[in-house]
Amino acid sequence: MQRAWKRVKANKGAAGVDGMDIAETGRYLVTALPNIRHQLMAGTYRPSPVRRVGIPKPDGSERELGIPTVTDRLIQQALLQVLQPLIDPTFSEHSHGFRPGRRARDAVLAAHQHVQDGYRVVVDVDLSKFFDRINHDILIDRLQRRVNDAGVIRLVRAYLNAGIMDSGVVSERLEGTPQGGPLSPLLANVLLDEVDRELERRGHRFVRYADDCNVYVRSQKAGERVMAQLRRLYDKLHLKINESKSAVASAFGRKFLGYAIWADPKGEVRRVVSEKALATFKQRIRQITRRSGGRSIGEVIERLRSYVLGWKAYFQLAQTFRRWRSLDEWMRRRMRVLHLKHWRRGTTMYRELLKLGAKPNVARSVAALSRRWWHNSMSALHHVLSIAYFDALGMPRLT
Numbered sequence: 001m002q003r004a005w006k007r008v009k010a011n012k013g014a015a016g017v018d019g020m021d022i023a024e025t026g027r028y029l030v031t032a033l034p035n036i037r038h039q040l041m042a043g044t045y046r047p048s049p050v051r052r053v054g055i056p057k058p059d060g061s062e063r064e065l066g067i068p069t070v071t072d073r074l075i076q077q078a079l080l081q082v083l084q085p086l087i088d089p090t091f092s093e094h095s096h097g098f099r100p101g102r103r104a105r106d107a108v109l110a111a112h113q114h115v116q117d118g119y120r121v122v123v124d125v126d127l128s129k130f131f132d133r134i135n136h137d138i139l140i141d142r143l144q145r146r147v148n149d150a151g152v153i154r155l156v157r158a159y160l161n162a163g164i165m166d167s168g169v170v171s172e173r174l175e176g177t178p179q180g181g182p183l184s185p186l187l188a189n190v191l192l193d194e195v196d197r198e199l200e201r202r203g204h205r206f207v208r209y210a211d212d213c214n215v216y217v218r219s220q221k222a223g224e225r226v227m228a229q230l231r232r233l234y235d236k237l238h239l240k241i242n243e244s245k246s247a248v249a250s251a252f253g254r255k256f257l258g259y260a261i262w263a264d265p266k267g268e269v270r271r272v273v274s275e276k277a278l279a280t281f282k283q284r285i286r287q288i289t290r291r292s293g294g295r296s297i298g299e300v301i302e303r304l305r306s307y308v309l310g311w312k313a314y315f316q317l318a319q320t321f322r323r324w325r326s327l328d329e330w331m332r333r334r335m336r337v338l339h340l341k342h343w344r345r346g347t348t349m350y351r352e353l354l355k356l357g358a359k360p361n362v363a364r365s366v367a368a369l370s371r372r373w374w375h376n377s378m379s380a381l382h383h384v385l386s387i388a389y390f391d392a393l394g395m396p397r398l399t
Contacts, residue, residue: 001033004078008070016069017051017165025070032071040075043154047072049163049170050178064132066164066178076183079155084186087146091189092196097210098185104257105317107209108271111216114205115251115261116269119216122251123226127234128242130211131184132176135238136160139177139191146190159183175238185210195233202229207256214256223248258315270319281311281327289334291341300338301395304331308396324398335395336385340366358384 008022015021020028029036039045050066057063068076088099096107115122127133140157147153160177163170177184188210199206199215204226206215215230217223227248231241253260258277263269273281288303308331318324343349346367353363358381366381391397 001037001074001078004074004081005029007077008074011073013070013073014053014067015051016067016072017048018069018071020070022070025074029071029074036071036075040155041151043151045075045155045158047075047159047162049165050180052164052166052178053180064178065180068162068181072159072162073182075155076159076181079152080182080186083147083152087186087190090146091193092200092208094200094206095189095193095196095208097208097212098189104209104314107207108257108259108317110207111214111251111256111259112261112269112271114207114216117205119205119218120251121217121220121223121248122254123215123217123223123230123248124246124254124256125213125215125227125230126242126245127211128240130239131179131188133239134177134188134191135175138237139187142190142194143187156183156187191237194237195230198229198233209257212256214254216251220248259318271317272320273315273318273323277315278323282330285331285334289331289338291338297335297338297342297393300335301393305394305396308398312396312398321399328397328399332382332385332387332390332395335390336381339385340381353381353384356384356389 005026009026012022015024036045048069048071050068050072053065053067054062055065084100091099094110096102096104096110136157139160140153143156144153159181161173163172164178165171177187192208192211192213195213196206196208204215204217206213208214213230215223215226217226227246234241247254252262255274255276258274260272260274261269262272284307285304288307289300340349343352350363350367353366354360358366362381362384
């Protein structure tokens with residue numbers, strides 16, 4: 001429980017239905033923990049409902065999150081620390097999501113290897129509202145096969161049945177395990193491992209990350225057979241395939257965990273960032289570097305560092321140096337526009353550019369077109385507000 005508390009505090013997170021944040025829960029547990037411990041050991045502990053939070057998705061729908069109370073997150077984390085070392089080694093080697101020592105990059109590299117080996121048709125399966133449709137009885141049955149402890153099973157069942165609060169009203173949950181609790185990813189892997197094992201038994205090449213599963217085959221006909229098999233396997237678990245997002249298609253250009261795979265003119269298979277991920281990146285940069293907002297250049301660069309460096313770390317497997325360079329140039333151009341917008345008037349632009357070492361004719365030409373921000377950002381200004389200038393300010397780079 002002490003280790004679990006350290007992890008919960010490190011993860012921070014919002015309050016649940018009781019309204020108590022990390023600090024308030026810490027003070028509460030000083031006196032309440034002995035009673036909670038007694039209830040857990042006696043099997044009488046009853047979790048609080050989770051607080052419903054809707055996260056907007058790009059397609060206009062919402063991803064439902066369930067935020068447990070901090071106390072319940074503590075108990076779930078403690079339970080996870082006990083169960084994971086027992087259960088995780090039993091999972092398939094082709095499963096990469098939410099497992100210790102495994103990351104999304106491992107799944108991307110495995111997918112790339114399958115395509116490189118000649119398996120260039122992918123059966124791309126996306127499950128429809130997976131976490132909302134998990135059947136409690138089937139999940140508990142699969143968990144009992146791995147954990148022979150009635151008390152643990154009873155506690156997990158209590159969390160599944162805890163309900164969800166939305167606008168002050170608690171609804172009973174007959175199926176599903178809302179994303180947001182520490183235990184949900186492990187339970188998802190427990191349920192889906194059955195499909196992994198069947199794919200292994202049939203000798204298929206596949207990669208799974210959480211509820212995203214890609215099976216790689218050599219022909220369209222083989223892919224159609226595998227898709228039919230997967231429909232039957234998921235149907236046994238009472239899960240449905242999202243037909244609009246799933247397909248049997250060429251592996252080239254198909255999105256997986258933000259990446260896509262393409263073949264260059266020489267036929268070499270390469271990893272690139274998907275067009276959707278690039279569009280999301282550019283939209284976020286536009287928001288950070290927007291001309292209104294009253295933020296200093298230093299504040300904008302600090303926000304860029306936070307976002308760009310994290311994005312770069314995730315997509316470091318992409319083999320797209322030219323794309324990275326063009327994105328760097330585009331970000332610097334937006335920052336030059338921001339400088340000009342901050343200076344506002346032509347006289348100020350002229351004075352500030354001279355201070356930065358610009359030639360008088362360059363400063364004069366920029367000042368004469370003071371309202372043409374984007375045009376000026378591509379003029380001789382880039383010799384003044386140069387790469388070295390932005391490096392000195394701490395602006396992040398992808399290259």
